[in-house]
Amino acid sequence: MKERSPIPSSEVTPEETFFNRRFFMKSAIWAGSTLATAGLYRTFSPRPEVRNTGAAIATVAEPSLETTLAADEKVNSFTDIAGYNNYYEFSTDKSEVAAKAKDFVTDPWSVQVGGLVQKPRTFDLADLLKFESVERTYRFRCVEGWSMVIPWVGFPLSKLLTMVEPLSAATHVAFETYYDIKQMPDSRHAGIDLPYVEGLRLDEAMHPLTLLATGLYGKTLPNQNGAPVRLVVPWKYGFKSIKSVVKITLMDREPPTTWSLANPGEYGFYSNVNPTVDHPRWSQAHERRIGEMGSRRTLMFNGYAEQVAHLYTGMDLSADF
Amino acid sequence: MTFNSDTRFHRQLFVFNGLLPAVLILIDYWRGKLGANPVEFVTRATGVLTLVFLILTLLVTPLRKIYGWNWLLKQRRLLGLYAFFYGLAHLLTYLAYDRDWQLQTVVGDVRQRPFIAIGMFSFLLMVPLAVTSTNAMIKKLGGPRWAQLHRLTYYIAIGGVLHYWAIVKSDVRYPFFFAVVLALLLGYRVVMSIKKARGAAPRAS
Numbered sequence: 001m002k003e004r005s006p007i008p009s010s011e012v013t014p015e016e017t018f019f020n021r022r023f024f025m026k027s028a029i030w031a032g033s034t035l036a037t038a039g040l041y042r043t044f045s046p047r048p049e050v051r052n053t054g055a056a057i058a059t060v061a062e063p064s065l066e067t068t069l070a071a072d073e074k075v076n077s078f079t080d081i082a083g084y085n086n087y088y089e090f091s092t093d094k095s096e097v098a099a100k101a102k103d104f105v106t107d108p109w110s111v112q113v114g115g116l117v118q119k120p121r122t123f124d125l126a127d128l129l130k131f132e133s134v135e136r137t138y139r140f141r142c143v144e145g146w147s148m149v150i151p152w153v154g155f156p157l158s159k160l161l162t163m164v165e166p167l168s169a170a171t172h173v174a175f176e177t178y179y180d181i182k183q184m185p186d187s188r189h190a191g192i193d194l195p196y197v198e199g200l201r202l203d204e205a206m207h208p209l210t211l212l213a214t215g216l217y218g219k220t221l222p223n224q225n226g227a228p229v230r231l232v233v234p235w236k237y238g239f240k241s242i243k244s245v246v247k248i249t250l251m252d253r254e255p256p257t258t259w260s261l262a263n264p265g266e267y268g269f270y271s272n273v274n275p276t277v278d279h280p281r282w283s284q285a286h287e288r289r290i291g292e293m294g295s296r297r298t299l300m301f302n303g304y305a306e307q308v309a310h311l312y313t314g315m316d317l318s319a320d321f
Numbered sequence: 322m323t324f325n326s327d328t329r330f331h332r333q334l335f336v337f338n339g340l341l342p343a344v345l346i347l348i349d350y351w352r353g354k355l356g357a358n359p360v361e362f363v364t365r366a367t368g369v370l371t372l373v374f375l376i377l378t379l380l381v382t383p384l385r386k387i388y389g390w391n392w393l394l395k396q397r398r399l400l401g402l403y404a405f406f407y408g409l410a411h412l413l414t415y416l417a418y419d420r421d422w423q424l425q426t427v428v429g430d431v432r433q434r435p436f437i438a439i440g441m442f443s444f445l446l447m448v449p450l451a452v453t454s455t456n457a458m459i460k461k462l463g464g465p466r467w468a469q470l471h472r473l474t475y476y477i478a479i480g481g482v483l484h485y486w487a488i489v490k491s492d493v494r495y496p497f498f499f500a501v502v503l504a505l506l507l508g509y510r511v512v513m514s515i516k517k518a519r520g521a522a523p524r525a526s
Contacts (some may be wrong), residue, residue, distance in 0.1 A: 026330060033437075037338045041345050044366070046356025084357030092492035095356045144490075146358055177424055193490030262491060281488065289417070290357045295421060 003255050009281035024155050037255030046095040050082045059133045070147060073101040073289075075137060077147040080215050080290050085224040086142065087243060088190035089179065101223040104183055106244070109228050113176070118165030128214055128229055135218070138213055138234035140241075141273045141302045143259075147287045153215035158206045165249050166202065172203040173257035174198075175231060175249035192262045198242035199269065201253035201311075207232055209307055212245075235301040235308045237271045259316065268321040270312075273302035277318050325392045335396045343410070349505075360418040367411035372485065372499050374404035375478040379506045380429050386513070398454045405451040436487035442499065444467055444482030444510040446473050450472050 038171070083098055090100040095110070107125055114120035133153050141147040161173070179195035181187060187194055204210065211232040214221060221227040227244025233240050239259050259267035266280050275285045275298040286307040301308050312320075324330075346366060356360050378400045381393045405499050420426055431438045450471055452458070459467045482503055486496035 025324070029334065033334060033338050034341065037341045039346060041342050044369075045345075045349060046354070046362060080357040088416075088491070092490075094364075146361070189492050189494055191493065278433075281436065283430075286421075287361060288358065293360065293418070295418070 007054040014134060015208070018051055018119070023300055030079070039093040045254065047083070047099060048077045050098045050222070050224075050245070052078050052082070052217055052219055052222070054222060056219055057129070057133050057215045057220070059135045059153055062134045069137065069139070071141075073149055074291070075151055076290055081150055081216060082147060082222045082225060086144075086238065087224055088192060089177070089184040089187040089194060089196070090224070091186050092189060092191070093098060096297045098201070098224040100186060104227070104244075106223060106228040109246075111245055111248060113160065113164050113248045114171035115251055116167040116251050118161070118167060121164055123160070125228055131159055131212075133214065136209075136232075138209075138211075138232060139299075139302050140232075140234065140238055141287060141298065143237035143239055143267070143271065143279060143284075145282060145284070145287055145300075146290055147296070147298075149289045151217055152211060152213040153218060154211040154213035156208055157210045157212050157231065158208065160248075161206060161250075164250075169252045171202050172198050172254055173202060173252045174247075174249040174251055175200075175242045175245050176249075177242055178244045193257055194258075196242060196258045197255065198231070198240055198257050199251075200240075201254075201307065202250070203311055204233070204308075207308060207311070209304060216288060224270075235273055235304040239267070240271050270318065270320050271321075273298060273300070274321070277302060277321050325390075328392065328395055331392060331396055332399070335399050339374070339399070341408075342366070343407075353415065360414065364411065364414045364418070367407045367414060369495070370407040371404050371411055372478070372481050374400050374407060375474065375481055376499065376502055376506070378474060379478060379482035379503070380402060383506065383509050400469075401449060402454055404477075405447045408447055412441075434444055439487070440446045441478050443484060446480070447475045450474065450477075458474050475507060479507075 018268045035192075044138045050170045084094045086094055087095040087101060090097045090104075110125045111128065113118075113123065128319070132174045133155055135151055135153050137149060137151045139147060140150050175198045177194075177196040179187070202212070211234075213226075213230050214228060216222075216225060221230065226241075226245075229243060229245050231241050254269055257267075257269055259271075260269055273284075278284050284298055287298045288295050328465075339502060341444060345502045346355070346363060350359060350363075352359055377395055381397045381400070384393055416424065416427070420430070423500050453462060453467065453470060462470065482496060482499045485499060486493060
């Protein structure tokens, strides 16, 4: 029996065209899906290199007062230092901060220094750059378990504090980061209360290792690293080294600090680097040095025990973590 | 042959796109383009990819029921195997770089840190599913029993999302996204089973 085709033969697509169309469709699906998959991967993968566009800062040589690095410790590249940042006001993605902070306005700038001081004063950028700058290459240990070696440029915080003459009642120093939601729209997602605040005990703040950094690698700070001026406390976890400082206040009690407000069980006021006191969610005994694949033992006070351990004699560092 | 019946084409497409992220990670690693902390990136990427493939596996049923894309069913086990593949890569990254192959320290880590325990448990649940993903195993177990076993996927996905949520410091947008998608996918199943139960139940007199 002969079956009748329901479609007139004139309307049947010729075999050649049919296969061409199929070939075209398949190719389009291949190309589309590949682009979509690769594109998605690219969106979430790290960004390309960053360049050092800062202005040069003159530094004076000083007798080395910190432990020199071990023979196998290398200074991290500028790309590592300026391309991998925790600066939640701009992004919680460390490889994205550089791009998000690109247009951050850091000039004009002023740092208000006050509280329990004899001579409260506001420093503008030029005032800060008048301090005699030194280069200090410090280890930098993040509470997240990674570390770097960074050649900072700056001056001891003690120099600035001495100028404003702290009153004898002053026991602590509070710091505050610049905050402007218009310049930092992604800060909505930070998940922490802003402006970012930090604090030190006065003797910690006066310690010769404690730096106000205005640059790194011989040039002014990139925005993502806390331009134009930030704190560097090398024996404490990185989040203590508050960025883009606008306010320094001398107080007679322990100031509140952002991360211990956000999660008091995980982050304390002192936050000294300490391999024997674990973060509740991860060990602090080891660290991954950026630029290396293996892990290193974390050193007590980040390797600065000789200089700073005396500040904490008699304290229980697992209680005052 | 229509698109819907071109199983060979679907298979090629899914195999290729599933493997592509792994290939791109390897290429970026080889070019030194994984950023300042390659270990952290690979750990996070493989973890997120595990969740992505778990979610894709769970998407198959709703897409079939709603759009009639029944051809997807034949690719579901492949999607599940990719979840296992990226989960294994995630685990190996952890063992190699977080634990430095000191396997005796893993036990302590699991005990001390609930999020590691949840992750490890979810991965272990994937093992029997990966093992029973062959046609022979389906025959051996019988369809209904096989399907019942593979419902473990729900718990694995819940464990995966909890594991992700627990490691984030403060910005929970990504884990939240996965949690919402997973809630929708599981919610859909709950609603369908309630509807089915009502439809099948004899009418109350």
